[in-house]
Amino acid sequence: MIIDRRSVLSLAIYAGEIMLKNGAETYRVEDTIVRICKAYDISNVESFVTPTGIFITVDSENDHQEPITFIKRIKSRTIDLSKVSKVNTFSRSLTDSKNSIEDGIEVLKDIESFPTYPKYIRVFCAGLASAFFGVLLGAGILDFLSSFTISMIVFIIVNYLDQHQANFFIQNALGSAIASALALLFVYFGFGINLDKIIISSIMILLPGVAITNAVRDSISGDLISGTARGVEALITAISIASGVGIIMNLWIHTFGGRF
Structure with missing residues (x-):
């Protein structure tokens, strides 16, 4: 199965965005992004996270591929550690489950929209x-x-x-x-x-x-x-x-x- 690198990066940066918006440490966000990319056999990935932004770069694996860089600006932050935990669990389950990118996006959407306490x-x-x-x-x-x-x-x-x-x-x-x-x-x-x-x-x-x-x-x-x-x-x-x-x-x- 051919994996679109841009789709994988979109999934990874979406997961990182949810975590960073809800109070996760930056090193945990970086680890989650790299873990998701490696689950889809993308190894040449570097992530750099600050409290207000996420930067991801995937280097070319051969001469026919150009490096890809994604940047996501984070403008608002709150505290919801349950969402951080859910995304963390999701990233670790990818290694065994091998969900499609579309299924992964849907899982993250469900986590993001998960209701808080009244x-x-x-x-x-x-x-x-x-x-x-x-x-x-x-x-x-x-x-x-x-x-x-x-x-x-x-x-x-x-x-x-x-x-x-x-x-x-x-x-x-x-x-x-x-x-x-x-x-x-x-x-x-x-x-x-x-x-x-x-x-x-x-x-x-x-x-x-x-x-x-x-x-x-x-x-x-x-x-x-x-x-x-x-x-x-x-x-x-x-x-x-x-x-x-x-x-x-x-x-x-x-x-x-x-x-x-």
Whole structure:
């Protein structure tokens, strides 16, 4: 069976795109791309992946073939590790199954369109996760309930901004500012006690935990460019969160003297 190299590259770059968009490390994306190409007996392949782009080149195997290069720009990223796992499993199964390119494309389309959890579940879990961080910090029942409510509100607002393609710095700065303002109001009206614990636990859903983890893993695996890029992304995210909290706290101190 004659394999069209362009079709194989289209399949490989599609798989890499799904993984990179959903939070995979760059070295894992590169490994998946090479694995898919080798499953279809294309050995002279090189892949280079950054957090915002995928580059694949297949060198000529004889004098009658020209090298082929594909480039894919990645403009949006989220976190859905279940899709990363599914694509990873799919790439490894190709060695034994030898699916056609068309079947492989259909499998990837099914993975890409795989539904996430309903919004109400994600909102509830975001509030619950943040509230239990408050418990770890020593928060009481009122602080727990305050953090739970505030985190859900922040998650809804940030998710809305993300759907409208707002800048991630604005998303996190505005989310942390709203969390701080609501925490002040909750404490002022007696729905919370420890302002610091409520604010810290409420902004936990904004912290770039996956970005930091991937930055370390990419750096350890030798992908220094991707590791540095993800580290800078995590740093900017942390700065945006601190900026949002700092602005609200400064306004409170300068307006009310830091007292209720």
